Amino acid sequence: MLQKKIFLVVVAISTVSLLLHQGSHLSWTIEGFYLGCPALRSHPAPGLKPKHTNVAFLKTHKTASTTMQNVLFRFAERNRLMVALPVQACSHQFCYPRPFTTRFVHPHTVPPNIITSHMRFNKTELRHLMPNDTIYITILREPGSMFESLFTYYNKHCESFKRVPNGSLEAFLEDPRRYYQPDEEDSMYAHNTLTFDLGGDKDRSPKDVAYAQTFVAEVERVFSLVMIAEYFDESLVLLRHLLSWDLDDILYVKLNMRTPSSKRSLTPGLPAKIRAWNSLDARLYDHFNASLWRQLSALGLTCVAREVRLLQQAQERLMRSCFGEQLPLLRSATQIKNKDFRPWQPSGEVDIVGYDFPVNISRGFSSQAQELCVKLIIPEVQYTRSLLRSQSLRYRRSYQRQPLHQSHTPQQPIRTVLPRHSQLHHSQSLPAVSGPASGKGSTYTPKSATGNQRQTTKLGTKSSQTQTSFTGK
Ligand SMILES: *[C@@H]1O[C@H](CO)[C@@H](O)[C@H](O)[C@H]1NC(C)=O
Ligand SMILES: *[C@@H]1O[C@H](CO)[C@@H](O)[C@H](O)[C@H]1NC(C)=O
Ligand SMILES: *[C@@H]1O[C@H](CO)[C@@H](O)[C@H](O)[C@H]1NC(C)=O
Ligand SMILES: *[C@@H]1O[C@H](CO)[C@@H](O)[C@H](O)[C@H]1NC(C)=O
Numbered sequence: 445m446l447q448k449k450i451f452l453v454v455v456a457i458s459t460v461s462l463l464l465h466q467g468s469h470l471s472w473t474i475e476g477f478y479l480g481c482p483a484l485r486s487h488p489a490p491g492l493k494p495k496h497t498n499v500a501f502l503k504t505h506k507t508a509s510t511t512m513q514n515v516l517f518r519f520a521e522r523n524r525l526m527v528a529l530p531v532q533a534c535s536h537q538f539c540y541p542r543p544f545t546t547r548f549v550h551p552h553t554v555p556p557n558i559i560t561s562h563m564r565f566n567k568t569e570l571r572h573l574m575p576n577d578t579i580y581i582t583i584l585r586e587p588g589s590m591f592e593s594l595f596t597y598y599n600k601h602c603e604s605f606k607r608v609p610n611g612s613l614e615a616f617l618e619d620p621r622r623y624y625q626p627d628e629e630d631s632m633y634a635h636n637t638l639t640f641d642l643g644g645d646k647d648r649s650p651k652d653v654a655y656a657q658t659f660v661a662e663v664e665r666v667f668s669l670v671m672i673a674e675y676f677d678e679s680l681v682l683l684r685h686l687l688s689w690d691l692d693d694i695l696y697v698k699l700n701m702r703t704p705s706s707k708r709s710l711t712p713g714l715p716a717k718i719r720a721w722n723s724l725d726a727r728l729y730d731h732f733n734a735s736l737w738r739q740l741s742a743l744g745l746t747c748v749a750r751e752v753r754l755l756q757q758a759q760e761r762l763m764r765s766c767f768g769e770q771l772p773l774l775r776s777a778t779q780i781k782n783k784d785f786r787p788w789q790p791s792g793e794v795d796i797v798g799y800d801f802p803v804n805i806s807r808g809f810s811s812q813a814q815e816l817c818v819k820l821i822i823p824e825v826q827y828t829r830s831l832l833r834s835q836s837l838r839y840r841r842s843y844q845r846q847p848l849h850q851s852h853t854p855q856q857p858i859r860t861v862l863p864r865h866s867q868l869h870h871s872q873s874l875p876a877v878s879g880p881a882s883g884k885g886s887t888y889t890p891k892s893a894t895g896n897q898r899q900t901t902k903l904g905t906k907s908s909q910t911q912t913s914f915t916g917k
C-alpha cells in the first residue's frame with residue numbers, strides 16, 4: 445500500500461518535472477496523442493526526422509501566396525538558409541511575366557535552398573538552380589473569387605480590363621473576347637492566370653481536352669503539394685507534415701488583403717461564366733481541391749481539425765505577445781504612415797490593407813522580439829529588399845574569407861536537410877521574441893521557466909479551466 449503510494453508520488457513528480465522541462469513541446473504531443481494523431485511538436489526532440497529545407501514555392505496571383513511567402517522567408521532567416529532572389533532589374537519578381545530563367549537570379553543569393561518570389565514557372569530552368577531534392581509546392585484558389593479579385597486588383601493595370609465600360613465584371617464576362625487581347629502585356633491577369641503562372645498555355649482552346657488533361661498531370665507530377673487558398677490552414681498542416689516542420693514554423697499573419705469595401709460579391713450566374721472563361725484554371729482547381737481533401741482524409745480529418753485549432757491558438761498567442769491585447773492595426777495602405785509597412789497597391793481604387801506598427805523600424809530593431817513581430821507583417825516588397833541586403837552582406841563576407849584562387853567556386857555545399865540540433869539555435873533566439881507578454885503562455889518561451897510553468901499549468905488544468913469559465917457565467 446505504502447509502496448503503491450510512493451510509486452504514485454514518484455510518477456506525479458516526474459510527470460510534473462517533465463512538463464516543466466518540456467514545456468509547450470509536450471503540450472502539442474499530448475494533444476496529438478489523445479487523438480492518435482501523428483505526433484505534433486513545436487520543439488525539437490532527439491530522433492525526429494530532420495526538417496526539409498529545400499523548397500520551391502510557385503507564388504501564384506491573388507491566392508494568399510504572399511502570406512505563404514512570408515512564412516518561407518521567416519523560416520529561411522531563422523535557419524540561415526539561402527533564398528534565391530531576383531536581380532534588381534527584375535524588381536521583386538523574377539521578371540514576371542517572362543518565363544523564369546536562372547539569369548534572373550541575383551548572384552549573391554545562390555546556391556539557394558528556397559525560392560518563392562513571383563515567376564512564370566519553368567521546371568527545366570529551376571532544376572538548374574535548385575538542389576535536386578527540392579520539394580515543389582504551389583497554391584490555387586477557387587476561380588470565381590479569384591477572377592473577381594484579379595479583375596478588381598488589376599482594373600487600372602491590365603488593358604483587357606481597362607477597356608470594359610464602367611469597370612463592370614458583368615460586362616466583361618458577357619463577351620470577354622471583345623476586351624481581351626491575348627498578346628498584350630498583362631493579358632495573363634485576364635485569362636487562365638493560374639495556368640499561365642504554372643507555365644501553361646493560357647489561350648489553349650477549351651475544346652482541347654487532351655491538353656488540359658496533360659497539363660494537370662504535369663502539374664501533379666512536379667508539385668508534391670498543391671495548396672488550396674480556401675483551405676489555407678488545412679493546406680499548411682499538409683505542408684508541415686510533408687516537410688517535417690514544426691507547428692511554430694507555419695505561424696502566419698494574413699497579408700496583402702483588400703478592405704471589405706473593395707470586394708464585391710458575385711451575382712448569380714457569374715461564377716459559371718468565370719469558370720467557362722477560365723476553363724483551364726477551373727479544371728486545375730477541381731482536380732487539386734479533390735486531391736487536397738483526399739490527402740487530408742488520409743491524415744485523418746479529426747487530427748487535421750485539431751491541428752488547425754492548435755495552429756490558430758498558437759497564432760493568437762503569438763499576435764498577443766507581439767502586439768499586446770490590441771491586435772495590429774489593420775489599416776488601408778494609404779493610411780499607413782510608416783512606409784516600411786505600406787503594401788504595394790496597383791491603383792488608388794483598390795484598397796489593400798496592411799498593418800501599422802507603433803515602432804519606427806527605419807531606426808533599426810531594438811530587439812529580436814520586435815524583429816520577429818515586424819517580419820510577420822512586413823509587406824512582400826520591403827521584405828524582399830531587406831533579405832537581399834542581409835544575404836548580400838553574408839555573401840560578401842564569405843567571399844572575402846576565401847583565398848583568391850578559389851573565388852569562383854561555389855561558397856558552400858547546399859544543405860539539403862536541417863539537423864534537429866541546429867534548431868536549438870532557433871528556439872534559443874525566440875524567448876526574447878515574445879517580449880513583454882511572454883507570460884501569456886506563448887509557445888515561443890521554451891527557455892523561460894515561468895513561461896513554461898504557466899503554460900503547463902494552463903494545459904494541465906484545461907478542462908477545469910473550461911468548467912470554471914462556464915460556471916463563472
Ligand atoms: C524553359 O526552359 C528551357 C531551357 O531551360 C527552354 O528550352 C524552354 O523553352 C523554356 N520554356 C519556356 C516556356 O520558356
Ligand atoms: C543529387 O545530387 C547529389 C550531389 O550532387 C548526387 O550525389 C545525387 O546522386 C543526386 N541525386 C539525384 C536523385 O539526382
Ligand atoms: C455604364 O453606366 C452608365 C451610367 O450608370 C449607364 O448608363 C451605362 O448603360 C453603363 N454601361 C454599361 C455598358 O453597362
Ligand atoms: C473542395 O472539395 C471538397 C471535398 O470534395 C468540397 O466539399 C468543397 O466544396 C470543394 N471546395 C470548392 C470551393 O469547390
Ligand SMILES: *[C@@H]1O[C@H](CO)[C@@H](O)[C@H](O)[C@H]1NC(C)=O
Nearest residue numbers: 782802803804805806807808
Ligand atoms: C521615425 O523616423 C523618421 C526618420 O528617421 C523620423 O522623421 C520620425 O520622426 C520617426 N518617428 C517616430 C515615431 O519616432
